[in-house]
Amino acid sequence: MDVSRARRAHRPPALTALAALAVGGCVVALAGGCSSPGRVAAAPERSTQAAAPLATHELEDEYRTVIRNVLPSVVQIEAGDSLGSGVAFDTRGHVVTNAHVIGQEKTFKVTAATGGQPVTARLVSSYPEQDLAVIRLDSVPQGLKAARFGDSSAVDMGQIVLAMGSPLGLSGSVTQGIVSATGRTVSEGRTDGGTGATIANMVQTSAAINPGNSGGALVNLDSEVIGIPTLAATDPELGGGAAAGIGFAIPASTVRSIAGQIVKDGRVTDSGRAALDITGRTVLDDAYRPEGVAIVEAPSDGAAGRAGLRPGDVITRLGDTEITTITSLAEALAARKPGEVVTVTYVRGTTSHEARVTLGEL
Template sequence: MLPATPPQTAAPADDVAATFGRPDGVEGSFAPGGAPVDRPQPHIAPPDPVLAEAFSRPAGESDTLQRDPYAVPEPEDVPEPDPWRSADSTASLASPAVAAAPVNGPTTFGPKLGIREVLFGGRVHWWALATLGVLTLLVGMFGGLVGRWTAEVVTPLHSNSVKLDGSAPDTDESRGAVARVVKAAQKSVVTVEVRTAVDGGSGSGFIVDKAGYIVTNNHVISKAANDSKAKLEVVFFDRQRVPARIVGRDIRTDLAVLKVDDVADLTVAKLGDSDKVQIGEEVIAFGSPLGFDKTVTSGIVSAVGRAVPLRPDADSDTDAVINAIQTDAAINPGNSGGPLLNDDAQVIGVNTAGAMTGGGSIGLGFAIPISEAIPIANTLIKTGKVNHPTIGISASTVRNDRIFGAQVRDVADGSAAARAGLREGDVITKFDGKHIEGADELTVAVRTSKIDEAVKFTYWRDGRYFDGEITPVSD
């Protein structure tokens, strides 16, 4: 078996060996002493001047890399401490910061300055200054002449030649529909005044006959009717004041008729047909609200057939439910009893009540239809009293998820309702062709029916509807 042969390594190139090889005579990494060099050695180029300046040792330093730790640096020039910047400095006197100016002798005043020196620094000649003054004077004179001329052109504030004339063309033609209605009806409207020993009140009315009959509301003259010492007067359009008497009154309809005597040339109001009134048509309310006579307000018909209850109070014994015409024409206290007029100056209602908040009209006024007021007034003029139909029940409004109507609370023995078979708890939903949604609607329907004439009605009992017939009788 042949002995192992060590691997052979190629010899380095001469220039590589010269640069990185050991010097001649040096076998290991360290040599005790230098060996003669008999072959080319690497040449170290001088360092770059910039690098030498940046990294070389300072001048005067030893060749060692480490400085002497015990060497004492030469003292540097340290400026003297500033006493103003040291908290430990003591107070001391020093030279003044600014040297005092030398004191001169007494000052003498020079010549006074003139216009040339003040305005122009003495650089303008006298003749130029004089020319400037003349030009200024000329400009001022010219401006004054222009101002005077413009002042004469402007019209003066006061004049003796102006005279205001408020005369209009002489014509008797009324301008506007409301004005025409007012002109036609104004002489037929009156103010009704009641005075007692302790207080008084006023309302309105309108003439219905040349004999001196006047229609108004019962609540207007209620105090006079209940107090024999009360004074009742009617004030006409021309301010003529005349005593009046009560012909008759009806607390169930809130209507009354008055009469005045020995008054000539009375203007009678034209009566219309309230059954033909249309919602939305224009109307005019005439009267004396709050005592302001001959007051006119206008609006439209807002609704018809509105059941409005009128209950007794300290000033009135009226206890009625009126089948009202609703209007947004302003109706305030004092308008009561006055006429509600259409565009033809015809009375279609008697102003009676108004819904109010804070004491003033809110556009909810109510009037008794004239078609219902005429038969009441005729009866009062003939007999002084009015009888109304009744069926002999008391009722209340019921509205729930099952039924709307007037629920019977009590049935009088032997009454028309008892003969018709009505019982307590029955709910009347229809009467004489009118739908009933509450007790007020039933009251109006019964009152507008006729005595001793049978009418159809519908009622609800135990979840079922029944039809019946009833004959109202006189109250």
């Protein structure tokens, strides 16, 4: 699946029209989400026509409560000539965001989603392999509060979620949708500032994820951040434009782990990500179709090297998963853990071989 970062948010010339469309879409979403059998059943004396508006107002009240609770934890980040979003990780001024939001910048201007004057911030550390980074505010704006991160294992399809951030530079914007799927493994490109990260266990959502939303908050109705919006699918038939209703967020468990290590140690010390410890490239067959990953480098003390693989070997399977490209290899490894033993099928010369490899750590 093609994906694009939701990072760059240069202010467009028609912000008023875009804002009107966004507000209109939000109203439709609220009205469309009015069905609530439990609440209607609690008031049997009311007609269906009378109960429906009540259910709508109750759901709207829930949305407003979540927004009041979470929006003070969301910030807009100016990184060079682009805008992104971030989430307050603690009360000491640490803010977690996407690595592709900060790019190569080291200093930033940060504005709370609830308003106020921008404050300066500095990079603590970036971890492009998981597309996450932590910055620290030089001073904590009044009213900014640490977000409450939810339990990723409890996230399920059909849950209502809100996405909060700064799409197209519109700070403090909120969109609504559902969890469309969980456990997605998605790879982003390296163009337009992308990190090339392959990220496992992502939350897929129908909530609109637009440029500037990256690094913001995907929130459940318990006011918990369940993910960091990061990618939006692109549709080749639309010339690479965003595919409506298909966005992806890094799960809260990954955010807590990576950001927590950066805050504590200044860097990531335990990625939890499996690796073959090779440098590789995609190879093509005579019909120019990808057919595997050729090993360019395999240090003797790395996972593949210790198992006897060497430069020139072409990896074609990892366990039961067919490997055709470097991306498919990264996605297969994303589903594994360091220390796990897996069978790697490879071609050396014209002969196919198998090796039992104890995976290393990314």
